[in-house]
Amino acid sequence: MSEPVSKPVPVPSALSAPYWEGLIAGELRLQACADCGQLRHYPRLLCSHCYSRAHRWQVASGHGRIHSYTVAHYAYHPAFAGELPYTLVTVDLAEGPRALGRWLGDAAPAFGAAVQLVILHRESSPALAFTAV
Amino acid sequence: MAIKDRACVSGIGETRYLRGSPSSAVELQLEASLLAAADAGIAPHEIDGVIPIGVVSAIAEDFIENLGITDLRFSALIPHGGASPVMALQSAAALVAGGICKHVLIAFGRNVSAAANKAGARIHQMPQFHYVTEYEYPLGNIAPAQIYAPMAMLHMQRYGTTVEHFGEVAVACREHALLNDNAIMKKPMTLEDHRNSRLIAEPFRLFDCSLESDGGAAVIVSATERAADLRQPQVLISGVAVGHPDSPASITQRPDMTSLGLGKAAPRAFAMAGVTPADIDVAEIYDCFTYAVIRQLEDLGFCAKGEGGHFVAGGSLKLGGKLPTNTHGGLLSQAHIWGMNHICELVRQLRGSGGRAQVPDANVGLVTGYGDMGDGALAIMRRR
Ligand SMILES: [Zn+2]
Numbered sequence: 001m002s003e004p005v006s007k008p009v010p011v012p013s014a015l016s017a018p019y020w021e022g023l024i025a026g027e028l029r030l031q032a033c034a035d036c037g038q039l040r041h042y043p044r045l046l047c048s049h050c051y052s053r054a055h056r057w058q059v060a061s062g063h064g065r066i067h068s069y070t071v072a073h074y075a076y077h078p079a080f081a082g083e084l085p086y087t088l089v090t091v092d093l094a095e096g097p098r099a100l101g102r103w104l105g106d107a108a109p110a111f112g113a114a115v116q117l118v119i120l121h122r123e124s125s126p127a128l129a130f131t132a133v
Numbered sequence: 134m135a136i137k138d139r140a141c142v143s144g145i146g147e148t149r150y151l152r153g154s155p156s157s158a159v160e161l162q163l164e165a166s167l168l169a170a171a172d173a174g175i176a177p178h179e180i181d182g183v184i185p186i187g188v189v190s191a192i193a194e195d196f197i198e199n200l201g202i203t204d205l206r207f208s209a210l211i212p213h214g215g216a217s218p219v220m221a222l223q224s225a226a227a228l229v230a231g232g233i234c235k236h237v238l239i240a241f242g243r244n245v246s247a248a249a250n251k252a253g254a255r256i257h258q259m260p261q262f263h264y265v266t267e268y269e270y271p272l273g274n275i276a277p278a279q280i281y282a283p284m285a286m287l288h289m290q291r292y293g294t295t296v297e298h299f300g301e302v303a304v305a306c307r308e309h310a311l312l313n314d315n316a317i318m319k320k321p322m323t324l325e326d327h328r329n330s331r332l333i334a335e336p337f338r339l340f341d342c343s344l345e346s347d348g349g350a351a352v353i354v355s356a357t358e359r360a361a362d363l364r365q366p367q368v369l370i371s372g373v374a375v376g377h378p379d380s381p382a383s384i385t386q387r388p389d390m391t392s393l394g395l396g397k398a399a400p401r402a403f404a405m406a407g408v409t410p411a412d413i414d415v416a417e418i419y420d421c422f423t424y425a426v427i428r429q430l431e432d433l434g435f436c437a438k439g440e441g442g443h444f445v446a447g448g449s450l451k452l453g454g455k456l457p458t459n460t461h462g463g464l465l466s467q468a469h470i471w472g473m474n475h476i477c478e479l480v481r482q483l484r485g486s487g488g489r490a491q492v493p494d495a496n497v498g499l500v501t502g503y504g505d506m507g508d509g510a511l512a513i514m515r516r517r
Contacts (some may be wrong), residue, residue, distance in 0.1 A: 007271060007273075008257075008266075008270045008271050008275075009271065009272075010267050010268070010271050011267065012267075016267060029374075037346070041386060042264045042268050042383060042386065060470050067181060067287070067390070068283035068285060068286045068287045068290075068390060069283060070279055070282030070283050070286060070334050070335055070336075071332070071334070071335035072273060072279055072330040072334055072335075073331065073333055073334065073335065074278075074279075074331075074332075074333045074334065075253060076253030076275035076276040076279070077253055077270075077275050080273045080275070083273070085332075086273060088273065088274050088283075090281065090283050090385055090390070097383050097386060098386055099385070100268070100269050100274060101272065102270060102272055102273070111290050120436070121507075124271065127271060127272055127273050129273065133234070
């Protein structure tokens with residue numbers, strides 16, 4: 001009776017398209033100011049440090065540490081109901097910015113624990129995930 | 134100070150709060166507006182400034198046409214979620230103190246019973262959540278409970294805040310809701326009930342989360358010097374301030390994930406009012422989640438950062454406790470009316486018309502707003 005519901009699909013902008021293309025290519029790209037080098041994430045128009053618009057994309061190493069997390073026990077969107085409970089980790093990337101991703105471990109993540117990025121190639125969109133190292 | 138005590142809340146209006154209202158958000162907003170004007174003792178057409186609040190809202194033209202306003206001198210939108218009502222008090226106070234307007238209407242209506250308006254759908258219609266919508270929503274980070282949960286998790290990890298501390302907030306709000314005829318929640322709650330409620334987004338349980346409810350609320354801010362002949366005892370806006378956290382559109386990227394805009398606003402509002410936390414008789418604190426109350430108590434200066442959990446322990450927030458808080462039941466147990474209900478309740482308390490939840494000798498009180506991902510606002514009010 002009911003159609004399978006699909007997950008929300010990101011709608012890239014001209015600004016963020018290289019980020020999403022990067023994930024499809026298997027890399028996490030962080031925006032770096034082409035003038036002063038300051039990293040910024042999520043992508044935005046100006047460098048808030050020197051106000052330059054010029055930027056390049058820097059590939060993140062994928063190394064990081066657990067900053068915080070939450071475990072979802074309720075599906076606010078029906079497409080995630082079959083995955084409950086699932087854990088979302090906030091990770092301090094080695095480069096400085098943070099990333100949000102799905103947690104691939106069985107045990108609860110530990111604050112400060114070293115983790116490694118894994119890019120999940122899902123039907124709806126590529127997704128960041130992290131695993132313990 | 135140019136604003137201190139020169140504006141007062143002259144009228145408040147609240148519709149019935151419920152789930153599944155047959156009325157639209159705009160109908161509820163207009164109904165509350167008429168109630169607020171009647172409470173103030175002014176004709177609706179005398180309103181000369183309007184700040185509509187809400188995602189689905191009447192606009193200035195609707196107020197002119199429905200209320201018969203003949204000379205609207207100011208309107209603006211303040212798109213900061215649950216911080217907007219108290220932020221609007223700041224604008225309104227400045228407007229009447231500056232002589233631009235005599236009576237500024239701040240009006241809100243909400244109907245979240247329709248499927249398209251459910252938690253999890255709403256915020257992705259709001260531009261301030263665009264980072265969450267693009268980068269986090271596809272991962273399953275969908276609703277405010279999930280977005281705020283890592284802040285609370287970090288607070289527990291760093292400072293030893295516990296489930297019982299969260300429960301203290303929920304239980305105090307529920308106890309107060311039981312005294313309020315216009316509260317949705319009618320059943321008593323214990324700390325054990327709170328702990329046993331189902332997990333939603335760890336560490337948040339069901340009873341850590343505010344209600345989904347429909348209703349309208351409005352207040353009118355008038356120039357103090359022109360309000361002497363109005364109907365109600367005057368409740369003056371003594372201090373009011375707004376603050377935004379760093380990285381306001383992404384909690385994930387915020388340097389200190391436990392910081393809030395209120396931390397910047399609170400010292401400004403207290404300085405303007407010329408009072409300290411020790412002077413506060415009653416507090417109405419935006420309680421989208423129990424944790425948010427604990428964190429705001431710290432930023433308000435009732436305790437040091439990290440001590441919020443200990444502060445609320447032992448029933449501190451209940452009537453008769455050291456800081457009676459959310460005497461109407463709050464968003465957690467009265468209704469989620471974006472904190473407009475908190476402003477109305479503070480005014481009632483300072484008028485001495487708080488009914489069964491009246492704090493004895495309430496002379497000075499505060500109300501906070503908390504919106505989107507940590508935007509904050511604080512108003513300190515006193516009875517004249
Ligand atoms: Zn730069």
